[in-house]
Amino acid sequence: MDAATCKAEFPLFFPQIDDNLAAWRAKGGISFQDLDEAARTCDPRWGMARIVIRDGQLFLRQVREGDESRISALLHLIHTAVTTDPSSTLQAGNATGIELVLSEADRDASPNDAVWAISKRVDEPKSKGTWLLPDFGFAGWPETGIASFDEFLHLAQLQDQLAPWAHKGDKILWRGLANGYPPRVDLLDRTDPRKVAGAEAWADVKQTSFHDVGAEFHPLIPMHEHCRHRYLVQTEGNSYSGRGKFLWSCRSVTVAHPMQWTQHFHPALNANPTSRAQNFIELPGPLFNGLEETTRQLQNTAGIPIQQDLQTTQGVAGALGVNPPQRIADNAVESLRRRYLTPAATACYLRAALVAYAQVLKTDTWPREENAPAWDNGGSGIVPHGGPGGGVAPGGGRGKDLVKVGVKGDIEYGVWRISGSPNWPPQ
Known part of the structure; x- marks a missing residue:
């Protein structure tokens, strides 16, 4: 161009x-x-x-x-x-x-x-x-087992056929290493079934590591397979998190805590719950406060058609504003995977x-x-x-x-x- x-x-x-x-x-x-x-x-x-x-x-x-x-x-x-x-x-x-x-x-x-x-x-x-x-991940990230970003985008698109919305996992998913970073520690605390009654019904959050071993670490999930889940978690760590561009390329709803860091493509992110172009959810905070309520509402409204606003189907939009989950997920694909995260955009x-x-x-x-x-x-x-x-x-x-x-x-x-x-x- x-x-x-x-x-x-x-x-x-x-x-x-x-x-x-x-x-x-x-x-x-x-x-x-x-x-x-x-x-x-x-x-x-x-x-x-x-x-x-x-x-x-x-x-x-x-x-x-x-x-x-x-x-x-x-x-x-x-x-x-x-x-x-x-x-x-x-x-x-x-x-x-x-x-x-x-x-x-x-x-x-x-x-x-x-x-x-x-x-x-x-x-x-x-x-x-x-x-x-x-x-750097827009070129490739071999140290994490991710090939080129071009290849990832192809695999993410493939998941649309292999795991359409009705067949995606219904729990909010996160895999990663806490490493003492406050957002990640908070996420693990809020989703631990040993600490939060009923968390296993809405959260699938586990620690993984490329190097560490122990009972607290679980198998890695390939990044493109995250796209087989309806709801994903974006967490910052040492600063920004390189996983974001991968999650926002899925036909899924990505939920983040209030982000403190920005990257070149972040102007294309839209967390406004009153905008019909919303492409992810940013919790009001602090950290992951409100995650359970938001995830349960996502689960309860997962079947609402894209064309309908939540306000017209529920009377009260709650944490999601006007947008049903499928609309947010589709917006992520249209505005991010197919536009602002493409190699042409980069x-x-x-x-x-x-x-x-x-x-x-x-x-x-x-x-x-x-x-x-x-x-x-x-x-x-x-x-x-x-x-x-x-x-x-x-x-x-x-x-x-x-x-x-x-x-x-x-x-x-x-x-x-x-x-x-x-x-x-x-x-």
Whole structure:
């Protein structure tokens, strides 16, 4: 999709981008020194990358992969967005290159506002201007047993045929690790049959773990099989929870506590019980207060046709407002699975955010590269180090001692991949 089509198809993405643009213009823009500081202050416990986009290509200046494949996944998303741009370059924002620093951290990636992050606090002042990336799970999350998000969307759609609404599980479902996080601990307490009489009639909530063992841990449920249940629970943890996009892709009603973190697609979430476009339920809180009452009402109204409002069938809408469960579930499919969570939406968002970001780069603060004239436009603006053709040397390649063979400079993303995706620069 071109930029105009993206804006028409996914208008809810753009207010946050406009807010960031205004914030950074008010702060005077982003300098080369800002990015130096951003890279230096990224939390060392998490992976990070510093990248350059030039001539429709992605170049890597610095890569530090964390304990998982998150940075590789984030770079894949950016590469896909850049190389599928109908204009072939992000010229609408800046014809002379873009440089940015990104972090995979769940939260508090850096004290520097210029770092691109995967989530931010709901109450964060707009003046901070945090640029949000789609989280790594939009590419793939192999550490949790989830393949590509594209494949998950296919499997989620398949569940519509394998487990239509009438045959879905009728208890609210959650699997995960509490890990001391207050929302998850509260959820387990409120659904424990040993503590709450009758909880087994409405809740199927159990702890799982990828590593821990013990009587309190139960078998994992593949993420797409969550879609075989009518009601699902979204819980935050260390910050946002990466499960959200998967749950909201099911033809199910997802119930969340009051969320404290937001991601790039959250403007498309609608918890307004008086809106016929509602696509999930957000409890008033604190935490999961009201979960039992809401779940029992979901169970009691599960058979009400999509076309009918609860107020007209019950007289009192209660916790659900006007929308029967099937309408909320269908809205999630139409607005999220088929629209704002699609690969097309992810690419559109990223391109638009990058174009806006490019407009606040103070390119006159970038040092002039010795090889700059070898690039187009006389090498004006931001160019990769050591190029064109940087990051390689005879005798290099996968598994080789890249320092010994004298590899220097920024490496093009595709070459980095076929070289084994090493941390960069070689050390």
